[in-house]
Amino acid sequence: MKATNRDVYEKVTKPLVDSAVNGFNATIFAYGQTSSGKTHTMMGSKTERGVLELVVNEIFEAIESNPDREYLLRVSFIEIYQEQITDLLTGSTRLKVSDTHNEVVIKELSEEMCSTPDSVIDVMKKGEKLRHIACTNMNERSSRSHTIFRIIIESRSRCETGSDEIAIQLSHLNLVDLAGSEKVNQTGATGGRFKEGCAINVSLSALGKVIDQLSKNERHVNFRDTKLTHILRNSLGGNAMTAIICAISPASVDETLSTLRFATGAKTIMNKPVVNEVVNDKAMLKRYEKKIKDLELQLVSRFKELNLLYSISSFHFCFLHYSILLIHFFPFFSFFCFFIFLYPYCAFILSLLHSLKVP
Template identity: 55%
Template sequence: MATANDDGVKVCIRARPLIRRESGCQAQWELDTQQIKLISNKEKVKSYMFDRVYGDDETTRDVYEEVAEPIVQSAMQGFHGTIFAYGQTSSGKTYTMLGNTNSPGIIPLAVQDIFNMIQKTPEREFLLRASYLEIYNENLKDLLSTEVTTLKIKEDEFKHVRVYGLHEEMVTSPDDVMKLMARGEKLRHMAATNMNDRSSRSHTIFKMIIESRERVDFNRTREVSDDTAVKVAQLNMVDLAGSERASQTGAEGQRL
């Protein structure tokens, strides 16, 4: 998992427990809070350092509060932020980003936090928009639209990367956001591989555009300040396709 913040890129590792098809196997690593030691025949062979390492006894909420929540808070203050999960199929990327009913993932936790912060900031008014983009076979697809349209990615006059033609919808509650995501997930490319019965074969970017300004009493004149200026930020939450070797998946043809 990587997140962009004022210090550049922060790289964190999350180790999941062994799954059913791995029953009878033993974990070939030892974990510390910032280190992974790979083990072969009970001998430590390699060691890797990261900003943070999470073991299988730590929850998605633990990951969110330490890694993602500061990015969400910065976005509410007008700074762009990106959170993405990277790893091979079945490593837990989608589980970490989306979660389930019993254990919400980073995206639903972030969405809930955004609206909680809005409730606690009555002095500002907010406008929220959301989009859901899929990148599959180097093609861009709008997951919030059933129309087949050609999306183009370009830099605008301010050197910002934009996807032209991408549909954005206004949202006013966490429920609105999660309904949009559920709608988009139905249009996402999935396929069975040797590593996962329902594998994400594409990258997706769920983007929330957070726009806010101070509430102004129009019955009196006041000078425009940084607080009264409009703040606009993008919060990008990305679920990447599996990064494993193609030979491991057994994928052929279009899936490959």
């Protein structure tokens, strides 16, 4: 059976796109050895659309099907070449990475606003022209760098437009095209190509190490060893939904086994995605007020139940006192008294369990 990029998209990436539109961070990787088809899968060709283009079309279809929210899309495109970060939209090089409030930020990274699928694709093609690509024995157009095409999706409810109480959902959708691992005896790389191949292998080795550490639940994970793992920290066991497309090739059995081991380890990692919201002070206060009111109602309900229990207990103290006298003189009343004594408690416990049942 021959699988197409559309098949890969439908089975692997479409659910992540739907989640990203609804406020969850998401990341889609393409991983594998050189010449295995990663770039073709992500970027497509003249005869077949890639995952990136299918993702973009799906985003705008989802936006059109949700008229209750208004959306704003921004895109950025970076290249990691020999551990140097380049903005593919402006050509700026040696960008710095920093951690701010548990978020990894690339300083001075440009973003472009997009309002149509075509405008997003145009930005992607513009960046692709600046990417490092070279010819090797394994691949006529071998990617010599990693790229991350990021789509930033902001949305808010239309009923909040013009209101002081604003809650904005803000999610990042990362589309990552990794350079392929390669062996010198296969690629025939020399000089600059050889240096590029070494940098690629070191970076991918660090990514594999991070995946291995996360799969083993180690306390310390070496995210900062490379720019790639640092930037994608949230995508690896953090606040994001992540899908990894592993491409293999019959050109090297060893590389294929290595890719499959990588995929096996990655499948065991548990991410912790949450809806990302930016809420202003008034909206936050309104939410807290609602939460306080809900808690007050729960407390009133519990107090009523406790008062009922106290009333039942008082009644049963008197009932028990007179029942003992009654049973002493009329033993055949014992079963009737026992039933009257226990029934309210059983009914109270059953109602309490019903109220605590998780919907």
